[in-house]
Amino acid sequence: MQRGGGIPMICDQCHKRDATIHVTQAVNGETQEMNLCAGCAMRLGFVSAGGDLSALPFLEGLSFPAGLFKVSLGSPVKGGTAVGERCIHCGLTFDEFRSGGRMGCGRCYAAFAHRLLPLMKRIQSGDRHTGLRPTGATARVMEQDAAREAREAREAAARESRPEAPPTVKSRPRVRPGPPAGPPQAGSADAAPESAGPAEPGVPELREELRKAVDREDYESAARLRDRIRALSEPADTPGEKDREEKKGGQAP
Amino acid sequence: MTARDTDVVISSRARLARNLAEFAFPGRQDPVSAGKVADRVREALFAGSDHMARAFRRMAIADLPPLDRSALVERRLISRDLAQDGPGREVLVSRDEHLSIMVNEEDHVRIQAITPGFSVDEAFDLALRTVRYLEENLAFAYHERFGYLTACPTNVGTGLRVSVMVHLPGHVLGGAIEPLVDSLRKLRFAVRGMYGEHSEAGGALYQVSNQATLGLSEDEIRTELRRVAASVVERERTLRRELHRVQPLALEDRVGRSLGILRNARLLTAEEALQRLSDLRLGVALGLCPDLDAGTVDDLVNRIGPASLQKARNRDLPPQERDAVRAEEIRTRLASGGAAPPMTPTAPTPADPTPPGPGTPPDPGPSAP
Numbered sequence: 231m232q233r234g235g236g237i238p239m240i241c242d243q244c245h246k247r248d249a250t251i252h253v254t255q256a257v258n259g260e261t262q263e264m265n266l267c268a269g270c271a272m273r274l275g276f277v278s279a280g281g282d283l284s285a286l287p288f289l290e291g292l293s294f295p296a297g298l299f300k301v302s303l304g305s306p307v308k309g310g311t312a313v314g315e316r317c318i319h320c321g322l323t324f325d326e327f328r329s330g331g332r333m334g335c336g337r338c339y340a341a342f343a344h345r346l347l348p349l350m351k352r353i354q355s356g357d358r359h360t361g362l363r364p365t366g367a368t369a370r371v372m373e374q375d376a377a378r379e380a381r382e383a384r385e386a387a388a389r390e391s392r393p394e395a396p397p398t399v400k401s402r403p404r405v406r407p408g409p410p411a412g413p414p415q416a417g418s419a420d421a422a423p424e425s426a427g428p429a430e431p432g433v434p435e436l437r438e439e440l441r442k443a444v445d446r447e448d449y450e451s452a453a454r455l456r457d458r459i460r461a462l463s464e465p466a467d468t469p470g471e472k473d474r475e476e477k478k479g480g481q482a483p
Numbered sequence: 484m485t486a487r488d489t490d491v492v493i494s495s496r497a498r499l500a501r502n503l504a505e506f507a508f509p510g511r512q513d514p515v516s517a518g519k520v521a522d523r524v525r526e527a528l529f530a531g532s533d534h535m536a537r538a539f540r541r542m543a544i545a546d547l548p549p550l551d552r553s554a555l556v557e558r559r560l561i562s563r564d565l566a567q568d569g570p571g572r573e574v575l576v577s578r579d580e581h582l583s584i585m586v587n588e589e590d591h592v593r594i595q596a597i598t599p600g601f602s603v604d605e606a607f608d609l610a611l612r613t614v615r616y617l618e619e620n621l622a623f624a625y626h627e628r629f630g631y632l633t634a635c636p637t638n639v640g641t642g643l644r645v646s647v648m649v650h651l652p653g654h655v656l657g658g659a660i661e662p663l664v665d666s667l668r669k670l671r672f673a674v675r676g677m678y679g680e681h682s683e684a685g686g687a688l689y690q691v692s693n694q695a696t697l698g699l700s701e702d703e704i705r706t707e708l709r710r711v712a713a714s715v716v717e718r719e720r721t722l723r724r725e726l727h728r729v730q731p732l733a734l735e736d737r738v739g740r741s742l743g744i745l746r747n748a749r750l751l752t753a754e755e756a757l758q759r760l761s762d763l764r765l766g767v768a769l770g771l772c773p774d775l776d777a778g779t780v781d782d783l784v785n786r787i788g789p790a791s792l793q794k795a796r797n798r799d800l801p802p803q804e805r806d807a808v809r810a811e812e813i814r815t816r817l818a819s820g821g822a823a824p825p826m827t828p829t830a831p832t833p834a835d836p837t838p839p840g841p842g843t844p845p846d847p848g849p850s851a852p
Contacts, residue, residue: 320507332589335507336624336632339639343628346636350629353637355671356698359630361641362611366618368625371504 247389317341387433433462487600489777490768491716493648493688496559497606497705498595499614500633500642504624508634509569509587517571520591524584527620528575539584544572550799553790559597564588582609584617589634590642592617601712603645603705611701630697640697645705647712648677652687652765653722660689663715671695672711686757686784691715727769738766746817750803751810756787760813775817783816 315324322334324342333339339346350357364372431439440455502508503523506516521543529536544552544565552566561574565588575584585593594617596609624632630640638644654660664674677688691712693704727734741762745751751759764780766772785791787809793800800808 320511322511330510332510332634333508333632333636334511336502336504336626339626339629339632346629349636350639350697353695354640354697355695358628359626359640359697360703361630361643361700364618364623364625364631365615367620367622368504368618371622372625 247386315342315345383437384434391433433459436462485777487602488716489600491649491651491719492601492712493650493777493781494597494599495601495603495606496595496597496644496646496648496690497603497610498593498644498646499610500590500638500644501592501594501614501617501621501631502624502633503591504622506591509571509589509591510634512570514570517569517587519571521571521573521586523621524586524592524617525573525575527617528584530620537578539575539577541575542573544568544574550790550793554788554794557788557791558785561585562588562593582613584613590638592621592623601647601716603647603709603712607643607645607701607705637694638696641699641701641704643696643701643704644692645708646690646692647708648688648690649712649715649719650687650761650764651689651715651719652761653719653726655687656726657722659718659722663718667691667711667715668694670707670711672708685754686761688757688761688784723765723769734765734769735771738762738769738771742766742772742817745813747814748810750806751787751813752806753787753789753809756809756813757784760784779816783813786812 316322317334317338318341319337320334322338324345327333327338327342333342347357363369436455436459440459503520506512506520509517509520512520525541528539542551542555544561545568547555552561555561555574555576556563556566558580560576560580560583562585565572565574565585569587571587573586575586577583581598582594582596585595592614594610594613596606596613598606598609626632631642633639633642651660651663654663660674667674671694673690673692673694675690675692677685677690691708693708696704699707741759745756745759745763760780760783763772763775764777767775767777767780786795789805792805792808792812796808
């Protein structure tokens with residue numbers, strides 16, 4: 231299957247950049263679709279960090295609208311995209327999987343991750359791979375993907391924060407621009423901006439922390455981090471953006 | 484008891500499932516992609532190495548007549564599934580037949596290593612070395628959370644299935660198979676008949692394998708399997724000894740009859756032959772057949788499948804002729820003077836069983852003690 235899949239589209243939000251992320255959500259039984267660029271997707275809270283979309287379903291229960299499916303950047307296996315409940319890479323629907331018992335492609339796993347986790351808990355000894363790490367070509371492709379995604383996210387964040395710095399609300403700290411889009415570094419955690427100020431971590435660091443929190447299934451911290459990121463990067467008023475009621479109180483900073 | 488526990492364990496197997504990241508899984512890929520997958524795997528295995536090209540034999544399933552496919556299934560080099568027609572299907576088999584790489588079965592790549600006796604680690608190492616060799620040039624589908632991705636979620640994560648083929652006549656005769664299957668299922672281990680899924684246990688041959696592939700590391704999986712298999716082996720020995728202690732005559736009669744039939748019959752169905760050979764193997768393990776060894780019996784089991792028999796004679800044989808050929812094959816192999824095996828002193832046989840003749844010594848086979 232080809233990567234990415236499709237003709238480049240323009241972001242529905244900023245109408246400037248290429249949409250690389252497709253979001254589907256069910257609102258009152260109707261399916262709404264959005265095509266977003268990485269920057270807007272992050273700003274609206276659809277993507278955690280670096281396009282690590284496999285993380286999304288785990289955050290879903292915390293505050294994302296019900297029925298939200300994921301989103302993807304590039305990699306053949308890292309992200310998966312489902313429109314409705316169809317993997318857009320191979321076209322498999324979740325119902326087809328249920329009746330046939332077979333996934334269509336590697337990306338189906340990310341696309342249906344939230345549906346698969348309960349299944350894994352039943353049929354397997356856990357829902358997390360603890361075995362051997364990839365080597366050779368698999369590892370090389372993963373490194374390239376990670377570097378590219380980190381670079382894209384940095385670029386998007388930089389574009390995002392520069393033109394429209396939003397110092398409107400109270401004493402909200404300013405969004406620090408991401409690091410310059412330099413050569414991709416393998417260990418993305420090391421790619422922190424060099425101008426680390428004395429005080430609080432910036433959005434990229436918080437996103438990295440968020441990613442790690444999701445990885446270790448520490449959803450409470452993840453929710454806190456997500457809220458901090460949102461507070462740092464959202465313009466004061468997000469026009470037309472749906473209210474996301476926090477299901478659990480007391481998690482905001 | 485014996486090296487590699489060959490009195491109970493016939494062979495060990497490790498299988499690793501992988502898919503190429505770039506393509507949809509075989510169940511959902513078009514024939515062109517299937518062909519590309521096969522090309523990639525072949526290139527990854529053979530590129531830049533004459534040695535590998537010499538070490539492996541490549542067979543495209545579409546090119547194989549039905550008889551050859553069935554013979555490969557009987558020798559456990561390919562699955563029944565792969566033997567069916569399908570785009571881009573092929574198998575790469577090492578010359579010693581310990582290793583086979585199935586392409587475009589349920590997953591793009593399935594590597595299996597089979598080693599004699601209780602040797603799970605050896606089989607795993609062989610399979611892992613092979614998969615690592617391929618991975619140098621092939622990017623496999625991998626997900627940070629789910630690990631190596633497979634068509635069926637029951638294989639995802641490590642993609643590792645390890646198994647031992649065990650001979651359990653003690654369990655069968657002692658009525659202990661069902662409890663064993665139940666108790667192992669609770670530990671997420673499966674017990675199946677000889678040729679894997681959907682096959683019936685012939686000749687008290689069973690395959691014990693791990694069910695879970697995700698949430699455990701490869702080391703944990705094989706350590707668990709070793710532990711479980713070792714306890715099955717011990718239990719089987721206990722059951723055999725117990726059977727022999729409680730009913731020595733009945734057991735020795737059973738072994739003696741089977742040996743007599745195998746050495747003298749002119750027609751043997753596969754089913755009967757397997758059953759009789761199972762008795763013989765039990766007799767060998769209990770020291771009732773000193774002129775035979777388990778390797779000879781196992782070798783015979785491998786030769787008497789319908790496809791293997793016909794393949795050896797290079798032609799289709801009608802069923803009755805097959806039974807005659809099978810009986811002849813077994814007679815020839817077991818013809819060591821035609822003597823009945825000396826029984827233990829408890830057996831009230833009239834004296835003088837002819838001493839074991841000087842006939843052909845049994846083929847040591849790969850798993851000779």
